[in-house]
Amino acid sequence: MADPSDDLHHDPLLAAVSRELRTAPGPALRSVARALDALSRERRRRWLAASAAAAVVLLGIALDLRIRARATLPVEFSVRSPASHAVTVVGDFNDWNRAAAPLTRHDGEWTVTLKLRPGRYRYAFLLDGSRWTADHRSPSADNDFDIPTSVITVAN
Amino acid sequence: MIRGATAEAALEQVSVPDRADRLSWQEEIDRALAQLAPDQREAFLLKHVEELNYEEIAGLTGASVPALKMRVNRACERLRTLLKDVYHG
Amino acid sequence: MTSTFPPRSSPLRTDRGFSRIALPLAALLVGASQLSAQDPRLAARLPHGTALAIQALMDSAGRQGLPTDPLVQKALEGQSKGADSAQIIAAVHGLLTRLETGRAELGPNASEADLVAAAAALRAGASSASLHALRLLRPNQPLFVPLSVLADLMTEGIPADRAWDSVREMASSGASDAAFLSLRDRMTGTSGGGTSPRLPPVPERPPGNQRPDRPEQP
Numbered sequence: 001m002a003d004p005s006d007d008l009h010h011d012p013l014l015a016a017v018s019r020e021l022r023t024a025p026g027p028a029l030r031s032v033a034r035a036l037d038a039l040s041r042e043r044r045r046r047w048l049a050a051s052a053a054a055a056v057v058l059l060g061i062a063l064d065l066r067i068r069a070r071a072t073l074p075v076e077f078s079v080r081s082p083a084s085h086a087v088t089v090v091g092d093f094n095d096w097n098r099a100a101a102p103l104t105r106h107d108g109e110w111t112v113t114l115k116l117r118p119g120r121y122r123y124a125f126l127l128d129g130s131r132w133t134a135d136h137r138s139p140s141a142d143n144d145f146d147i148p149t150s151v152i153t154v155a156n
Numbered sequence: 157m158i159r160g161a162t163a164e165a166a167l168e169q170v171s172v173p174d175r176a177d178r179l180s181w182q183e184e185i186d187r188a189l190a191q192l193a194p195d196q197r198e199a200f201l202l203k204h205v206e207e208l209n210y211e212e213i214a215g216l217t218g219a220s221v222p223a224l225k226m227r228v229n230r231a232c233e234r235l236r237t238l239l240k241d242v243y244h245g
Numbered sequence: 246m247t248s249t250f251p252p253r254s255s256p257l258r259t260d261r262g263f264s265r266i267a268l269p270l271a272a273l274l275v276g277a278s279q280l281s282a283q284d285p286r287l288a289a290r291l292p293h294g295t296a297l298a299i300q301a302l303m304d305s306a307g308r309q310g311l312p313t314d315p316l317v318q319k320a321l322e323g324q325s326k327g328a329d330s331a332q333i334i335a336a337v338h339g340l341l342t343r344l345e346t347g348r349a350e351l352g353p354n355a356s357e358a359d360l361v362a363a364a365a366a367l368r369a370g371a372s373s374a375s376l377h378a379l380r381l382l383r384p385n386q387p388l389f390v391p392l393s394v395l396a397d398l399m400t401e402g403i404p405a406d407r408a409w410d411s412v413r414e415m416a417s418s419g420a421s422d423a424a425f426l427s428l429r430d431r432m433t434g435t436s437g438g439g440t441s442p443r444l445p446p447v448p449e450r451p452p453g454n455q456r457p458d459r460p461e462q463p
Contacts, residue, residue, distance in 0.1 A: 008204060013243045014232055017185055018204040050353075092318045095286055096325035119358040120365060120393045122322065132326070139397035139435045142368045144319070144336040145326040151365070151400075153393040155422045212308060 072115035073154055077101075077123070079135060082108030084127040089114070091123025098126055116154045124149045181242070188238040192231050199224050200231035284317055291320060295330040302334075302341050311344045312357035315364070343367045350376035351388060362392035369399035375409050382416040390422040391415070394429040401433040 008015040077089045087103040087110040094100040094114075103110035103125075110125075122141045125133050134140065134148035141151040189197055195217075202213045203224075210221045217224070284303065287296040299320045303313040319340050323333035347363030348355060350373050355363070363376050375395070379388055391412055398408035411432070415425055430436050 008232075011232070011236070013236055013239060014204070016243065017188075017235060017239065020182060020185055021201070021205045022207075090325060092315075092322070096318065096321040098325055118387075118389070120362045120389060120396075122318075137436055139429065139433055140400050142365065142396075142400055144339075145323050145328045145332060147326045151393075151397065153362075153390060153397075153426065155390050155426065215308070 071156070072117050073156070074113050075116050075152065075154055076111055076113045077103065077125075077135070078109060078111040078137075079103070079125045079133065080109050081125075081127055081133075084110070086128055088126045088129075089123055090126050092121040093123070098129070118154050118156055120151060120153050122149050122151050184239060184242045188235050191238060192234055195219070196227045196231035196234070199227035200235070203228050284313075286317060287320060290324045291333070292330060295320075295333060298330075298334050299337055302337050306341055306344065309345065309348070310353070311341070311348060312360060315344065315357070315361050316340060339368075340364055346373050347376060349373070351380050355380075356387060356389070358389040359387055359392065362389035362396065365396035366392045366399075369396040370405050371395055371399065371409065375413070378413065379416055382413070390425050394425045397429050397435075398432055401435070403432055 008018055079087060081087055087105070088099055089101045089103060089112060090096050090098050093116050101112055101114060103112040123135070124147065125135065127133060132147045135150035135152075138150040138152055141149040143149060189201075192200065198217065199213065199219075202208050202216065203210070208216070210224055213219075213224050214221050219227075283296060283300050287299055291299065299316065303316050306313050306316060316337050319337045320333055323336055328336075343364035344360050346367055347360040351359055351363055366376065367373065371392075376392070379391055379395075383391065395408055395412045398411070399405055403411075411428060412425070415428060420428075
């Protein structure tokens, strides 16, 4: 149920206030900390401790890490399956959508290159829409659903 | 009000071009926030800066969701009144 | 994706004094009527009751400042593989529990990638104490590569002590992420990742460069 206080899209002035407080970390943190003076001692202590930690994270090295974490890297997936007519790779990087990432065939070897952010991804190949196979060149993933699954770790 | 524009376009037309303007806008915001009642200020910040939902704010503050919505609405009204003359959008 | 300050993974979202709640299935379904808006991917692909149960788990994760996308991915994995609702919900619940442990051991600055890798390590048999130790050994760096490697070593059959000893030693000596991945590749004979993981090959490829088929997983 929509509520006038739910979002500020309809109100340019308040949207500007909200955006200013959210996007100007230095003064905004001090401003937010000051503005919360009226909170109980316990809540204020927790808020300021978290704010100080947030300042270290956001204004220091972690800012760089976050920027790096957003950058994608090209990752090639390949599987040898001369008998298949269609192969897709299905995994954590494409919502386990069985058709989202079709591979292309050259001489019985199927490949596709996807751009992935750093992280750990479970995946498997789907042959001809019906047969799952793991990637034998990659480490095995633990098995939640009785189907062989692989894992890839993408790092900077 | 900008006639015929979507909310998105309206937001995009807001600009705070140079540092002096930006600093004084921040100061005005600080001053306006300081004039809110503490519970209204808290509710506004948790909702529209920290971007918690009402259930989360209720859990944090112990207030009911209807009470929080009222506080946020009152904070919004007061901030509009306090800032309308210094806002250039 | 809009960026928010503080970001959803920030410490400002985690230290809120909510006690961690064990979630028996019945309680989830009873609380289903109070859910916030559903993730459309769940609604599109899962039966309604299952989607509600998963959404309740996601809401719990959100309240604790934990990432929710890994939970969605786990649910969608189950759906894609034809699992039944009970299996899917159990898998997501298990993952949530491991994410909670990961957050408890790695602290509020752990990224989503760190927590996902921590959950994998726990699932593979790592102790929560080892997560905590890794945090202390590499205090200001992402941990998802060492944790991922730890998980992979154990899943591939390396005994837990040996796997942990190798990872701990490398972390103590300040090894790079690339070194961790090389260790994993050497110990398991696989090549799932690296500093330039499997970039598209140069045009000329040596023929017959294939591994023999590995035995099916039990």
